Amino acid sequence: MSIKISGDKEIENIPSIKSKALRINLNENIYGSFSEIGAGQETVRNFFRAGGASGTIAKTMSAYDKDFSDAIYGVQEDGRYVTESRLKKMLSHEINLIEQRISREKHPNKLFFSFANTVATIDFAKKYKGHGWIGIKYQVEPNGEYNEIVLHIRFRENEATLQQNTLGTLGVNLIYGAFYKYDEPKKLLRYLYDHIDHDKIEIDTINFSGPLFKNVDNRLMSLQLVKNGMTDAVMFGPDGNNILPARILYKKNILTLRGSFRPVTNVNIDMFEKSYEMFLKEKRVDPENTVVIFEITLSNLRAEGEINEVDFMSRARLLCSLGHTVMISNFQEYYKLVDYFSEYTKKRMGLTLGVNNLIDIFDEKYYRHLSGGILEAFGKLFFKDLKVYLYPMLNPKTGEYINSENLKVHPRMKELYKFFKYNGKVVDIEDFNTDNLNIFSRKVLTQIENEDDGWEDMLPAGVSEIIKQKQLFGYKSKSTKS
DSSP states (O other): OOOOOTTOOOOOOOOOHHHHHHHHHHOTTEEEEEEEESSOSHHHHHHHHHSOGGGTEEEEEOOOSHHHHHHHHOOOTTSOSSSHHHHHHHHHHHHHHHHHHSOTTTOTTOEEEEEEEEEEOOOTTSSOOOEEEEEEEEOSSTTOOOEEEEEEEEEOOSOHHHHHHHHHHHHHHHHHHHHHSTTOHHHHHHHTTTTOOTTTEEEEEEEEESGGGTTOOHHHHHHHHHHTTSOSEEEEOTTSOEEOHHHHHTTOEEEEEEOOOTTOOHHHHHHHHHHHHHHHTSTTOOGGGEEEEEEEEHHHHTTTSSOOHHHHHHHHHHHHHTTOEEEEEOOOSHHHHHHHHHTTOOSOEEEEEEHHHHHHHTOGGGGTTSTTHHHHHHHHHTSSSEEEEEEOEEOTTTOOEEOTTTOOOOGGGHHHHHHHHHTTSEEEOOSOOGGGGGOOHHHHHHHHHHTOSSGGGGSOTTHHHHHHHHTOTTOOOHHHHO
16 A cells, blocks of 8 residues: 555556557557658657567558658548648558458457557748647557547747657547547547647647547637647637648638627627628728638636536537637737737738727737837737728717727727727728617626517527527526526
8 A cells, every 4th residue: 555645646647659659559459550641650660669569560551752641541632741631641541551451250259449640840941830730540449440530730949859859749638548448539639748848739629520539529629729728719610620820820811800709790790791891892802712710718707607518519510500610819919919910921910899899909908918018019019001990889979970080998008099099900890780779788688688678689690599599598488597
């Protein structure tokens, strides 16, 4: 029996990478292949070193040459090799080979798997740190259906050898988690960073699929990535699956609408539609190369205390039902959001804001942590190719519309505001629906919870039906209440 001393704290015992690999190797039923392209055989190396790998590893390969890789996995239409579609081709191809070559009659208890990665490590100039796709396709019952876990990483280390070692550790964590933590996907996600510092690698996309994960909502997994500090931003599309930000944002014109969307109202949609019309008329905006992002910050999700995942899913379902792409970010300040987008595009960007949001941008308290203060933040915000589309606000006391011409900022910020205003960085949305200025999401939310009349008219078509059907935002039908 182990000795316990007064004052000891309970800590989680994290198995070493060698122990994880050895446990899999010693399982006589787990059997599969490793296909690693772009950073050496770093994952499978851990299994060889752990010992007992002969019963686990069916095959390991690196099809480094592009022509040879094309001959095995097929030619990519876009000519790129570090992509999700390439990874999935690798996983499926290798599983099919195992199924063809290994007799089920001879090995009735085998659990087949295919692990693959396709990555690009840091370049010689060390300007581009690299990225990659990693995945596993596997079964947990003999002859059972296959499940998949696919994720995208961005390297943060400055040496190729360090990146290779980190990739190998991550690969072992993924395989181990797939077999031994699949019943707790949130924990599986956290355990991917076992023996890896968060500043070494970023996971910005992950998708679970297959019968083991039929109850897993990948939007909720996206939220976990940001919540756990694995990345600063994630995106998912109308279908609910996570999307690689680079795939959506690369070299695109981007229009962003930030809000709580609790719930999404006619005001949000009017802001989007009117600003989108104006954005497409800009000279440097290509309508065929434009994306619209509905963004929710982590701080907004925490506004009521701890993050309410049910509440988050309610917002996500409604935005997806309207066909929008959603982004969850850790960027409380707008300049960080614009800086993030600038990693992917140099083209014109747009921000759709309400008056109160713009006034907050000119509040110095948000920039005290910066050595250059508000000027440093504004250098990152407004000196990009950015334009702010301002939606007016109704002054309930005077009945006056507040816009960019008459809004009040702190006296010290007045001249700075004028500079950006008169240089065309801030423009008013003029063709707005005046009826919407009396709609406030908090008021709508209270009406939904209290089963008051009239809230349905404040929401876009079809949204109220979804709220009632799914009983979102605390909605309870009168029959349920009674």
